Amino acid sequence: IYEETKEKYKLRILAGKNGMDNVTGWVHMLEDETIINRFSGEELAVTTGMKAGNEGWLLRLVSSMKNAESTGIIINTGMYLKQIPEEVIDWCEAHDFPLLEMPWEISITDLIQDYCMRIMSQMHKERQEALLFERLLRGKEVPEDFLEDIGNRYNLDGTFRIFCLLPNILQRKVPVPSVRAEAGKRVRPVAERKQNQIPYFLIEVNDLYILAINDFPEEKAEELICQMKSIFSSFFEKKQLSLGIGPACRGIYNLKQALGRARIAVQMSRQMGRPIVDFNQMGVFGILFSTE
Numbered sequence: 001i002y003e004e005t006k007e008k009y010k011l012r013i014l015a016g017k018n019g020m021d022n023v024t025g026w027v028h029m030l031e032d033e034t035i036i037n038r039f040s041g042e043e044l045a046v047t048t049g050m051k052a053g054n055e056g057w058l059l060r061l062v063s064s065m066k067n068a069e070s071t072g073i074i075i076n077t078g079m080y081l082k083q084i085p086e087e088v089i090d091w092c093e094a095h096d097f098p099l100l101e102m103p104w105e106i107s108i109t110d111l112i113q114d115y116c117m118r119i120m121s122q123m124h125k126e127r128q129e130a131l132l133f134e135r136l137l138r139g140k141e142v143p144e145d146f147l148e149d150i151g152n153r154y155n156l157d158g159t160f161r162i163f164c165l166l167p168n169i170l171q172r173k174v175p176v177p178s179v180r181a182e183a184g185k186r187v188r189p190v191a192e193r194k195q196n197q198i199p200y201f202l203i204e205v206n207d208l209y210i211l212a213i214n215d216f217p218e219e220k221a222e223e224l225i226c227q228m229k230s231i232f233s234s235f236f237e238k239k240q241l242s243l244g245i246g247p248a249c250r251g252i253y254n255l256k257q258a259l260g261r262a263r264i265a266v267q268m269s270r271q272m273g274r275p276i277v278d279f280n281q282m283g284v285f286g287i288l289f290s291t292e
Helices: 033-038 057-067 086-094 108-137 144-150 176-192 218-231 233-237 252-272 284-291
Strands: 012-015 026-029 043-047 072-077 099-103 159-167 200-205 208-214 241-245 276-278
Touching: 012 086, 026 108, 033 057, 043 057, 043 108, 057 072, 057 086, 086 099, 108 144, 108 200, 108 208, 108 252, 159 252, 208 252, 218 233, 218 241, 218 276, 233 241, 241 252, 252 276
Parallel strands: 026 043, 043 072, 072 099, 241 276
Antiparallel strands: 012 099, 159 208, 159 241, 200 208
């Protein structure tokens, strides 16, 4: 969004450039830090700095937002806050927390409305895409124009590797919605990081969360598995989640087979009480589970 709107709203990045890949789920007007405890993550805040006269207020605000896993903050300078304190800029830079400045003459209302409309449009597009990706995973046909569209982002003839995340719904305390939240907040930035730029899609199908990664270098597979283990460590420790990893398959029309093998791996993960199972390492068990 920033690149598309920086000139229109005269936005300027002051700090936290390394965090600009963060996903933005919604935009809020924020003048009181007490509501941050209601944030769920991925919020972008816009403030006039009305309370900036209170010593240390702005620094407390950005640190609280960072702790709440918010996306970043835009400060509308010129009225209540003439200049952003250096200590705030330095803190945001040190913690990769995006800090942007927007001049007072720019309408906060226009920016928030514009950003929220863009976010809703993107969410609608992602929902439509998820339905069509699910058809591919089930081995069903999809419209040619959909394949043409995603062909600009994915190598359709390349390799796909599927990760199946299965929450343990038998445990009453398992926070199923938070599994999806963690997958969105933690996995996406890894895949979208500029040095990676890995094509992927992440969807929910029945009781599974399915992450499919396109053309991921095989030599980095172990590194990615370690990252997944770290991302969901708290769920694994409480036996609230099982992860099955399928082997690489070639071509988007073979996603059904790839998903089938990832399901076998996650089934073994659940039955054996192991947090992660890679189909490639199942050996004879892969054959046995495949015949069940």
